[in-house]
Amino acid sequence: MANRWSPNRYQCSTDTELLVSILVRYPELATVCLDASTQTLRLSFLVAGELPAAKFRSLRRRVELSVRAYGQLRSVCPGVICVRQSSDDQLTVLHVVRDIQSLSQEEIGMLVALMREALGSQLTTDDHWVGDDMSGQEEVIDQMLEDIRSSRQQRRLTALRDDGRVLVFNH
Numbered sequence: 001m002a003n004r005w006s007p008n009r010y011q012c013s014t015d016t017e018l019l020v021s022i023l024v025r026y027p028e029l030a031t032v033c034l035d036a037s038t039q040t041l042r043l044s045f046l047v048a049g050e051l052p053a054a055k056f057r058s059l060r061r062r063v064e065l066s067v068r069a070y071g072q073l074r075s076v077c078p079g080v081i082c083v084r085q086s087s088d089d090q091l092t093v094l095h096v097v098r099d100i101q102s103l104s105q106e107e108i109g110m111l112v113a114l115m116r117e118a119l120g121s122q123l124t125t126d127d128h129w130v131g132d133d134m135s136g137q138e139e140v141i142d143q144m145l146e147d148i149r150s151s152r153q154q155r156r157l158t159a160l161r162d163d164g165r166v167l168v169f170n171h
Contacts (some may be wrong), residue, residue, distance in 0.1 A: 014151065018144040019159035020166045025137035026112045027126045030093070031160040036153050039100045040080055043108065045115050046124035047092040056085055056094075059118050063096060066114055067107065076102045100148055105141040126161050 019032045022043075033042040051059075060083040071078040079099035086093050096111055115123055159168045 013153070014144050014147045015153060015155065015157055016168050018141065018148060019157055019168055021137050021141050021144065022108065023159050023161060023166045025141060026108065028112050028116060028123055030124065031158060033156070033158040034148070035156045036148075036151065037156065040097050041100055041103060043096045043098070043111060045094040045119075047094060047119055048090075048122045048124060049092065050087050050089055051085060051092040051094070059083070059094075062118065063111065063114060066110060067098070070107055070110060071102060074104070078102045100145065103145060105138050105145065108141070109138070
């Protein structure tokens with residue numbers, strides 16, 4: 001039997017759409033990784049140059065306090081809050097890992113704003129996406145986060161930017 005095209009065959013899953021939507025909405029993010037088995041989302045930021053240890057510790061503390069304060073405002077107890085970095089002389093990658101159960105689109109926006117404020121021009125932004133009207137993405141992200149919370153999928157997906165495109169890998 002010949003292989004026939006089916007519209008359902010090429011539709012993206014909710015988890016894939018979530019990652020793409022987050023990267024499209026927030027050009028400050030370099031990669032987003034969803035690990036369904038641990039129910040976590042890793043947001044990665046690229047920083048030009050090496051981040052001094054004292055500045056990283058201060059930023060990590062600020063992220064942790066902000067996430068906890070935001071959780072209190074929403075009457076939600078954040079599960080996983082992990083901030084780590086890897087760096088060399090020319091580039092630092094900051095990773096913020098959060099649990100899907102307590103994460104919201106508004107919190108992602110807060111984390112991006114916090115990084116933008118703390119890092120300024122050191123924070124790398126994808127110029128292909130700057131200036132686009134992305135306000136409609138926020139409701140979509142919230143709905144997809146809600147759908148992911150009840151999903152039974154156990155995939156690990158990573159989305160990254162590549163020359164104006166978003167690529168998603170399943171691993």
